[in-house]
Amino acid sequence: MKLKNVLIMTNNMNGGGAERVLLTLLRHLPRSRYSIDLCLVYREGVLLDRLPSDLSISAIFEERTPESAECIRADEGELYQRAVRRKYDIEIAFLEGNAVKIMSRSNNRDAVKIAWVHLDLSREHYTKTVYKSTEQEKEAFLSFNHIFCVSCAVLGGLERLFGPDLRERSYIVFNPIEHEEIMRLAEIVELQKHGVTFCAAGRLEHQKAFNRLLSSAQRLRAEGFTFHIWLLGEGSLRSELERECDERMLTDIVDFLGYQMNPYPYIKQADAFVSTSRVEGLSMVIGEALVLRTPVIATNCNGQIEALQGGKYGFLVDNSESGVYKGMKAVLTGEYVGNELAYSGSERYLPFRLEDYMQRICSLLEIDTQTQVVSKQ
Numbered sequence: 001m002k003l004k005n006v007l008i009m010t011n012n013m014n015g016g017g018a019e020r021v022l023l024t025l026l027r028h029l030p031r032s033r034y035s036i037d038l039c040l041v042y043r044e045g046v047l048l049d050r051l052p053s054d055l056s057i058s059a060i061f062e063e064r065t066p067e068s069a070e071c072i073r074a075d076e077g078e079l080y081q082r083a084v085r086r087k088y089d090i091e092i093a094f095l096e097g098n099a100v101k102i103m104s105r106s107n108n109r110d111a112v113k114i115a116w117v118h119l120d121l122s123r124e125h126y127t128k129t130v131y132k133s134t135e136q137e138k139e140a141f142l143s144f145n146h147i148f149c150v151s152c153a154v155l156g157g158l159e160r161l162f163g164p165d166l167r168e169r170s171y172i173v174f175n176p177i178e179h180e181e182i183m184r185l186a187e188i189v190e191l192q193k194h195g196v197t198f199c200a201a202g203r204l205e206h207q208k209a210f211n212r213l214l215s216s217a218q219r220l221r222a223e224g225f226t227f228h229i230w231l232l233g234e235g236s237l238r239s240e241l242e243r244e245c246d247e248r249m250l251t252d253i254v255d256f257l258g259y260q261m262n263p264y265p266y267i268k269q270a271d272a273f274v275s276t277s278r279v280e281g282l283s284m285v286i287g288e289a290l291v292l293r294t295p296v297i298a299t300n301c302n303g304q305i306e307a308l309q310g311g312k313y314g315f316l317v318d319n320s321e322s323g324v325y326k327g328m329k330a331v332l333t334g335e336y337v338g339n340e341l342a343y344s345g346s347e348r349y350l351p352f353r354l355e356d357y358m359q360r361i362c363s364l365l366e367i368d369t370q371t372q373v374v375s376k377q
């Protein structure tokens with residue numbers, strides 16, 4: 001089999017779910033079949049040091065500046081040329097926004113071009129700042145042969161935003177869950193708990209809505225409940241959230257633990273995992289919590305409804321501060337302790353096993369540029 005040259009472009013290697021999926025992909029794509037170059041739009045992120053050592057890695061920008069953002073808006077064609085090191089058989093924009101816009105200007109007619117989308121953009125259209133118009137963003141996606149969406153909710157979001165034109169080239173490609181590795185890593189550390197403990201994890205950004213967690217904690221404490229919160233993650237809102245935590249007088253019960261290379265002991269040993277997100281594609285960390293049999297409370301947004309199969313595998317609450325409060329209170333009162341399915345939720349993620357995922361990805365990467373595909377799971 002001929003070795004295929006692959007260019008993968010992503011925005012950065014920050015510690016979000018998309019970056020962790022990419023790390024898994026890069027570790028497990030067989031080098032006997034693919035020669036891989038990774039191009040970062042920005043050379044930044046806590047996962048940079050975890051990239052495989054045999055990769056060829058480059059960056060378009062060494063740091064994020066107002067000038068670099070304007071350059072992406074105005075000169076994406078020139079930026080694509082910076083990323084090109086050789087003739088590629090497959091070109092992948094692994095994240096919506098910057099990577100998709102730059103890769104859409106590829107002039108390589110022989111390459112299979114793939115865009116990967118990780119969020120319901122109709123609910124959180126953060127990529128609109130990259131483009132001059134929604135129509136320009138749609139045209140960028142139409143320049144790709146295939147679009148991989150991490151959930152049905154993500155594909156639905158594309159259709160709501162851009163209409164039905166992208167469906168013929170779209171696939172649902174769920175994120176992988178490394179069951180055995182997650183369970184192994186969860187046993188490495190025994191943590192000190194202080195009563196009922198909630199765990200929340202994710203980027204400290206607007207989408208994740210961790211302010212809901214803090215306001216709910218304040219209300220529950222005022223009602224006399226005692227509990228603790230482990231909050232894992234980094235992001236631009238960390239200082240703001242820490243200040244809010246201090247103002248709400250919660251510093252003794254909320255631990256800001258930063259980005260954890262191994263979050264699994266915290267998730268496993270918590271009494272419940274809480275996802276407060278406003279919008280999700282398909283929450284990877286919810287899948288990990290289910291694998292570890294930790295009861296899940298999650299806000300009722302499309303990606304999380306899909307992850308929990310409409311509440312079959314966890315407790316879906318209203319997508320609001322009040323919903324988060326009610327979910328946490330249900331744990332504290334004993335009303336919700338995780339039903340039988342929630343405790344055996346790894347069943348939900350059997351189709352996401354790494355071996356099956358990599359087999360499917362390799363099969364999809366062999367698609368000819370002329371092949372018409374449909375959004376089948």
